[in-house]
Amino acid sequence: QRNDWEAALRVIEKIENAGYEAVIVGGAVRDYLLQRKINDVDVATSALPNEVKKIFSHTIDVGIEHGTVVVLDEGSPIEVTTYRTEGTYTDYRRPDEVTFVRDLPKDLERRDFTINAMAFTKDGNIVDLYGGKEDLKNGIIRAVGDPNARFREDALRMLRAVRFAAQLGFTIEEKTMKAIQEDSDLIEFIARERIRMELSKIWVADYVFLGIEALVESNLASYLPGNFAKHLESWRHFRTKKPEVGWAYLCLLNRSDMEDLFEFYRYSNKEKSFAKKVIHAYDRLLERWDEYDYFSNDLNTLETAYDFAHWLGKKVPFSKEHIGKVKEHLPIQSMDDFALNGNLLIQWSGKRGGPWVKEALNKALHAVLTGQVKNDEEQLKEWFYNEFVNER
Ligand code: ATP
Ligand code: MG
Numbered sequence: 001q002r003n004d005w006e007a008a009l010r011v012i013e014k015i016e017n018a019g020y021e022a023v024i025v026g027g028a029v030r031d032y033l034l035q036r037k038i039n040d041v042d043v044a045t046s047a048l049p050n051e052v053k054k055i056f057s058h059t060i061d062v063g064i065e066h067g068t069v070v071v072l073d074e075g076s077p078i079e080v081t082t083y084r085t086e087g088t089y090t091d092y093r094r095p096d097e098v099t100f101v102r103d104l105p106k107d108l109e110r111r112d113f114t115i116n117a118m119a120f121t122k123d124g125n126i127v128d129l130y131g132g133k134e135d136l137k138n139g140i141i142r143a144v145g146d147p148n149a150r151f152r153e154d155a156l157r158m159l160r161a162v163r164f165a166a167q168l169g170f171t172i173e174e175k176t177m178k179a180i181q182e183d184s185d186l187i188e189f190i191a192r193e194r195i196r197m198e199l200s201k202i203w204v205a206d207y208v209f210l211g212i213e214a215l216v217e218s219n220l221a222s223y224l225p226g227n228f229a230k231h232l233e234s235w236r237h238f239r240t241k242k243p244e245v246g247w248a249y250l251c252l253l254n255r256s257d258m259e260d261l262f263e264f265y266r267y268s269n270k271e272k273s274f275a276k277k278v279i280h281a282y283d284r285l286l287e288r289w290d291e292y293d294y295f296s297n298d299l300n301t302l303e304t305a306y307d308f309a310h311w312l313g314k315k316v317p318f319s320k321e322h323i324g325k326v327k328e329h330l331p332i333q334s335m336d337d338f339a340l341n342g343n344l345l346i347q348w349s350g351k352r353g354g355p356w357v358k359e360a361l362n363k364a365l366h367a368v369l370t371g372q373v374k375n376d377e378e379q380l381k382e383w384f385y386n387e388f389v390n391e392r
Pocket of ligand 2: 027039
């Protein structure tokens with residue numbers, strides 16, 4: 001990240017040497033001032049996209065109609081965007097038409113929150129026209145300008161406010177919050193993928209519960225499936241680094257509406273199967289896991305199910321470390337290690353294949369996992385004769 005910042009400063013220097021203005025803007029300035037990990041460093045400039053392209057030897061047009069060119073010359077790729085204002089807004093979504101301008105204040109004015117509307121110049125000065133520094137100090141998310149107007153321009157900003165509250169542990173300023181409450185229904189105009197991206201960031205945020213609280217208080221929760229208000233308390237101890245864990249937990253809290261959640265939030269097949277697997281493991285955990293649960297689930301699934309129980313205040317009589325230990329000590333780790341297969345059974349029995357094969361295999365697997373038989377072909381053969389052949 002340090003490298004990105006340095007690369008951005010070199011990009012700025014070259015643009016300025018060519019006679020234009022350039023600054024670092026947005027999230028990078030915010031995170032720099034907070035001494036937080038910087039995500040990506042964006043540069044804004046008075047130069048037009050074609051002018052930017054002339055200054056550097058390696059650029060990519062990523063969104064040239066929006067004014068963005070990626071500069072590759074300095075090692076880290078740096079997005080350079082021409083100062084712009086946003087034109088007309090239709091449908092409460094961001095406009096696809098933008099107007100390039102030559103001065104920074106106009107560009108800062110279009111930005112969503114005061115803490116995101118600061119610029120960092122090459123001499124290390126902060127351009128702060130909206131009290132962003134003060135709001136950073138006080139931990140406040142405040143819309144730039146009239147909040148209602150800003151949310152009507154782009155309703156996604158309402159959810160971004162909640163997301164930043166969750167990431168930074170900040171409070172949404174009163175008028176900004178009131179405006180979200182008034183305009184919360186406009187979130188329905190926003191593409192599900194965008195909603196999904198913001199929620200994914202909330203799941204992994206440091207102050208996720210603050211985020212869920214803000215989601216409820218802002219009334220956005222009324223338009224987002226998941227019954228956040230009803231299940232608020234169940235989110236209090238939730239904490240993760242993986243978005244899919246959040247998506248699975250949301251399913252656990254809304255088990256009877258899982259299909260609706262899948263649909264609305266556009267779960268991937270991987271997220272769906274993870275959610276189902278973990279919920280199954282969670283149910284089994286409340287009954288008590290046996291060897292087969294340890295064998296048939298991967299460690300991540302088991303540990304996530306364990307976390308679910310923990311977050312929901314269920315008593316589990318062992319530690320999380322215990323899970324990995326039990327799993328390691330299983331006689332076999334996967335079906336590939338199993339010394340038995342259907343063909344051997346058919347050979348040994350002299351009978352034709354049928355449903356009995358699967359049944360016998362399961363029984364043998366259970367016997368191996370519980371240590372009743374060694375995972376060894378000879379011993380399994382003997383076990384098999386005793387169990388299935390001698391009896392008859
Ligand atoms: P992060 O990258 O850490 O998620 P960020 O603040 O950099 O956070 P981005 O989505 O990368 O957020 O946007 C970069 C900057 O562009 C923001 O800081 C903000 O100034 C501006 N911005 C982004 N989305 C909007 C929006 N919907 N309305 C107004 N300004 C926006
Ligand atoms: Mg960013």
